[in-house]
Amino acid sequence: MRDALAGDKRAYAAALEHCVRLLRPYLSRRVADRAAVEDLVQEILISVHKARHTYDANRPFAPWLFAIAQYRLKDFLRARYKDRLHYAADISEMEIGEDVTESAFSYESIKEEISQLPEKQATILELMHHEGCTAKEVAARMGMTESAVKVSAHRAYKILKTRLEKP
Amino acid sequence: MTELDALIASLAESAQPVRPAPHPLRLCLRWSAGAFIYIALASLMLGWRADLAARLHSPLFLAELGLLAAVMVSTLLAAALLSFPDLHQKARLAWLPLPALALFAAFLFTSFTDSPALPPPPHGMECLTCITLLATAPAAWVMHVLRRQASTHYRLAGSLALLASASIGGLTLRLSENTDSVAHLIQWHYLPLAGFGVAGLALGRKFLKW
Numbered sequence: 318m319r320d321a322l323a324g325d326k327r328a329y330a331a332a333l334e335h336c337v338r339l340l341r342p343y344l345s346r347r348v349a350d351r352a353a354v355e356d357l358v359q360e361i362l363i364s365v366h367k368a369r370h371t372y373d374a375n376r377p378f379a380p381w382l383f384a385i386a387q388y389r390l391k392d393f394l395r396a397r398y399k400d401r402l403h404y405a406a407d408i409s410e411m412e413i414g415e416d417v418t419e420s421a422f423s424y425e426s427i428k429e430e431i432s433q434l435p436e437k438q439a440t441i442l443e444l445m446h447h448e449g450c451t452a453k454e455v456a457a458r459m460g461m462t463e464s465a466v467k468v469s470a471h472r473a474y475k476i477l478k479t480r481l482e483k484p
Numbered sequence: 485m486t487e488l489d490a491l492i493a494s495l496a497e498s499a500q501p502v503r504p505a506p507h508p509l510r511l512c513l514r515w516s517a518g519a520f521i522y523i524a525l526a527s528l529m530l531g532w533r534a535d536l537a538a539r540l541h542s543p544l545f546l547a548e549l550g551l552l553a554a555v556m557v558s559t560l561l562a563a564a565l566l567s568f569p570d571l572h573q574k575a576r577l578a579w580l581p582l583p584a585l586a587l588f589a590a591f592l593f594t595s596f597t598d599s600p601a602l603p604p605p606p607h608g609m610e611c612l613t614c615i616t617l618l619a620t621a622p623a624a625w626v627m628h629v630l631r632r633q634a635s636t637h638y639r640l641a642g643s644l645a646l647l648a649s650a651s652i653g654g655l656t657l658r659l660s661e662n663t664d665s666v667a668h669l670i671q672w673h674y675l676p677l678a679g680f681g682v683a684g685l686a687l688g689r690k691f692l693k694w
Contacts, residue, residue, distance in 0.1 A: 321499065322501070322502050322504065323501050324499060324500055324501035324502075326496045326497060326499055327496070329495070329496045329499045330492055330493065330495075330496035333492045333495060333496065334492060337488065337492075355487075355488065358488065359487070359488060359491050362488075362491060362492065362495065363491075363495070364634075364694075366495045366498075366499075367634065367694065368569055368634030368694075369502055370502040370503065370504055370505050371504075371505045371567075371568050371569060371633055371634045372504075373504065373507075373572070374504075376570075376572070376573050377573070380570045380573055381568075381569055381570040381573075384569040384570040384571075384636055385569045385634075385636065387636070388569065388636040
């Protein structure tokens with residue numbers, strides 16, 4: 318990176334490739350969507366390029382890189398959760414895998430997975446999908462706000478998706 | 485060639501040698517030196533208070549100026565650290581404004597409870613206006629430098645920049661205004677520092693986000 322800052326283009330390209338090798342596993346653990354991970358990697362590389370004058374070659378590189386990565390990741394997650402709050406997915410709309418038919422998953426078939434969720438999330442899913450309550454009705458019964466119910470449901474869907482996608 | 489490879493190639497091609505950002509301690513020293521020169525010149529223009537020579541022998545007056553200067557320097561240092569994505573890997577130093585502010589607040593509280601109540605001057609809002617005007621140039625300078633950096637805590641950096649600038653304004657006015665009413669100082673000089681800090685959060689978001 319020291320040579321890269323001095324204007325060595327080859328060293329700079331190698332430094333950026335090293336950044337990608339560090340960033341991909343870090344982001345993959347935090348963002349399930351592979352396409353989003355690739356977009357984020359590109360955004361972070363552009364940010365690294367813009368901010369490279371703030372890197373001191375006498376200091377370790379990773380903390381500097383991951384500070385920028387965290388910054389961009391927070392922006393991404395903020396924007397994503399803001400969108401998802403309006404479009405909280407129903408279980409039957411989740412794409413679990415390529416070989417799953419539309420009718421393969423229902424509340425009953427993944428009841429065991431749901432029971433392993435944190436109690437609040439499991440209760441919300443039971444009320445919404447087993448008893449047919451709307452988010453508003455669930456919020457009223459559980460003493461939560463409607464948006465908190467939707468966020469909690471969305472988090473539960475993400476956990477279920479991760480668990481059900483594992484071989 | 486994937487999109488990522490193309491991006492890396494494009495960034496590498498456009499890479500020029502960069503001038504590294506100044507070390508945060510150096511940045512803080514530069515700002516502090518500029519601030520002290522500004523305070524001296526601005527208070528000269530406003531006119532020194534008539535009893536300044538006598539007041540400079542007062543330990544309480546010196547303590548007040550010293551603590552306010554400590555707030556100014558610590559907030560400038562914290563702002564300089566926060567202008568780096570990783571805080572120049574000296575995150576602990578970024579907390580320095582807290583003890584400085586706590587000491588200053590404790591000093592003001594003690595002065596308020598211990599000193600006999602001096603009558604406040606008739607003006608009030610004029611002091612706040614004066615501090616705001618005095619703080620404008622330092623705030624613009626510090627924000628301009630911060631904008632060229634890459635802060636990942638832009639709100640806090642903006643808040644600290646404005647807090648430092650308000651301290652500069654407060655210090656300048658203390659050397660010019662002929663009043664020692666603690667109630668007046670707290671109400672019109674020092675409590676508004678909190679307002680500057682809050683305004684700085686918004687300005688940081690507007691000007692320092694990258």
